[in-house]
Amino acid sequence: MPMFNSNEILDTIxxxxxxxxxxxTITMGVSLLDCCDPDPKxxxxxxxxxxxxxxxxxxxxxxxxxAEFGIPIVNKRISVTPMALVAGASRCEDYTPxxxxxxxxxxxxxxxxIGGFSALVQKGMTPADERLIRSIPQALxxxxxxxxxxxxxxxxAGINMDAxxxxxxxxxxxxxxxxxxxxxxxxxxxVFCNAVEDNPFMxxxxxxxxxxxxVINVGVSGPGVVYHALxxxxxxxxxxxxxxxxxxxxRITRMGQLVAQEASRRLDVPFGIVDLSLAPTPAIxxxxxxxxxxxxxxxxxxxxxxxxxxxLNDAVKKGGVMASSHVGGLSGAFIxxxxxxxxxxxxxxxxxxxxxxxxxxxxxxxGLDMIAVPGDTSAETLSAIIADEAAIGMVNSKTTAxxxxxxxxxxxxxxxxxxxxxxxAPVMPVHPESSAAFVGRGGRIPAxxxxxxx
Amino acid sequence: MRAIxxxxxxxxxxxxxxxxxxxxxxGVNVLDISQTILQEYFTMIMLVDAAQAKxxxxxxxxxxxxxxxxxxxxxxxxxxxxxxxxxxI
Numbered sequence: 001m002p003m004f005n006s007n008e009i010l011d012t013i014x015x016x017x018x019x020x021x022x023x024x025t026i027t028m029g030v031s032l033l034d035c036c037d038p039d040p041k042x043x044x045x046x047x048x049x050x051x052x053x054x055x056x057x058x059x060x061x062x063x064x065x066x067a068e069f070g071i072p073i074v075n076k077r078i079s080v081t082p083m084a085l086v087a088g089a090s091r092c093e094d095y096t097p098x099x100x101x102x103x104x105x106x107x108x109x110x111x112x113x114i115g116g117f118s119a120l121v122q123k124g125m126t127p128a129d130e131r132l133i134r135s136i137p138q139a140l141x142x143x144x145x146x147x148x149x150x151x152x153x154x155x156x157a158g159i160n161m162d163a164x165x166x167x168x169x170x171x172x173x174x175x176x177x178x179x180x181x182x183x184x185x186x187x188x189x190x191v192f193c194n195a196v197e198d199n200p201f202m203x204x205x206x207x208x209x210x211x212x213x214x215v216i217n218v219g220v221s222g223p224g225v226v227y228h229a230l231x232x233x234x235x236x237x238x239x240x241x242x243x244x245x246x247x248x249x250x251r252i253t254r255m256g257q258l259v260a261q262e263a264s265r266r267l268d269v270p271f272g273i274v275d276l277s278l279a280p281t282p283a284i285x286x287x288x289x290x291x292x293x294x295x296x297x298x299x300x301x302x303x304x305x306x307x308x309x310x311x312l313n314d315a316v317k318k319g320g321v322m323a324s325s326h327v328g329g330l331s332g333a334f335i336x337x338x339x340x341x342x343x344x345x346x347x348x349x350x351x352x353x354x355x356x357x358x359x360x361x362x363x364x365x366x367g368l369d370m371i372a373v374p375g376d377t378s379a380e381t382l383s384a385i386i387a388d389e390a391a392i393g394m395v396n397s398k399t400t401a402x403x404x405x406x407x408x409x410x411x412x413x414x415x416x417x418x419x420x421x422x423x424x425a426p427v428m429p430v431h432p433e434s435s436a437a438f439v440g441r442g443g444r445i446p447a448x449x450x451x452x453x454x
Numbered sequence: 455m456r457a458i459x460x461x462x463x464x465x466x467x468x469x470x471x472x473x474x475x476x477x478x479x480x481g482v483n484v485l486d487i488s489q490t491i492l493q494e495y496f497t498m499i500m501l502v503d504a505a506q507a508k509x510x511x512x513x514x515x516x517x518x519x520x521x522x523x524x525x526x527x528x529x530x531x532x533x534x535x536x537x538x539x540x541x542x543i
Contacts, residue, residue, distance in 0.1 A: 004458075004537050004541060006488055006490070006497070006499050008537060008540075008541040009458055009460060009499050009537055010460070010497070010499075011540075011541075012536065012537060012540055012541075013460055013462075013530060017528070064512060067511075067512035067515055067516075068511050068512055068515070068532070068533050069532055069533050069535065069536045070515070070530050070531070070532035070533075070536065071532075071536060251540045251541075254539040254540050255536060255539055255540055257539065258535060258536060258539040262535075
């Protein structure tokens, strides 16, 4: 070969064929700010039309790139302007029709998910924000693949505890409305602190107001490749481990960058960012938990897990940053319990508990993700969990998120099946002691100091 | 457009002939070939020029894949760019 040696070529082939290397998503961000209308019907019509016009070639382009480069591109998705900003101009109380319009556009374009049924309320809630949040249970229950998110806190604004309290109730209501699918609706709803505007991953993707009219963002994956690379350095020091992860992340990200540029060129839509995330799937050999175990932990969740994850998360970023012209989104290691074969196993045998997961979210992106909790968990307890997680994000100037499923009728030890990429989750215990009086106070937790950091 | 064709599988008579015949039928020019037997497995890597191919590249990928399957071989054809991206700075 004039340019490559056989090992390099076979390395790439093995990464794709045996180590689950893939591009998780090409996500097109579409601004809907020009779709506002006092008449909600007219607004929904404009929204549908703009999304379909903007993204009509997205799926085909993704499939073409997949075929020509031989890289699986698992999902094609669309993110839109936080819907509260668009729907706020319309004279109506219930925003469900806006979600229905999104779902129709999703079906027409053939993408896997559409995200942006969202509100940003870290400091305060406009009437439109509140209407959107109150519409979430019906909107996400009635639609198939529309995702929603609410940002309740930020490092600059503090935590809006009124919104936190409302989100606990919203999650409970959404779970009840989708009880026949074990509360599946909750898998489409994320509560954020420090949400980012260019995230290509669901359920938290939305198209921020500082973005252009349209943008292409790409999310890479590849826990299996990192796991495999670490198998070749068994027993070596952490210096070697970090170097190995960095090199692997570099390659994965270069591939993501290539796909992003190619998609941007073919669709004639500006390239936004590559999100350098290790996104696991329920498939064997595609797990973040197994990477941590490969570093020397008997089971993910035991002592040492937080340190292992901190190294992994940091090395992924260091390796990926040089490989891409623009890095953004969430960028780090994800730890969604139901979507990670190793996490499912660790949670099932009881080693991985909610408290340890919370500690882990201090050092990685993003948060308490895809965790099933008992159906009788109170709204206040859910809110208190959200507040804890938001506090971690606020103080550490990072994104944190909560995606909990209080599965109706399920108890600790039961299992909830979501299917596909969303996997299955053992129902994990929460503390039974009440946080109701804490959550009931309302108001705002002030923004933290940005100096004197200890 | 240049692409890399990789052929992996149990060694048997006529693999190279068969793959090359298919490529030539489709108007694809072979620029370079390297081939070894790794632990009884036949491994061939070809650099090809598919600019004059008679079918769209995605279709060529499918043709090769299906032809490989029929003989118990795994055949991939991928644009060269992906290897450039992953292995060269």
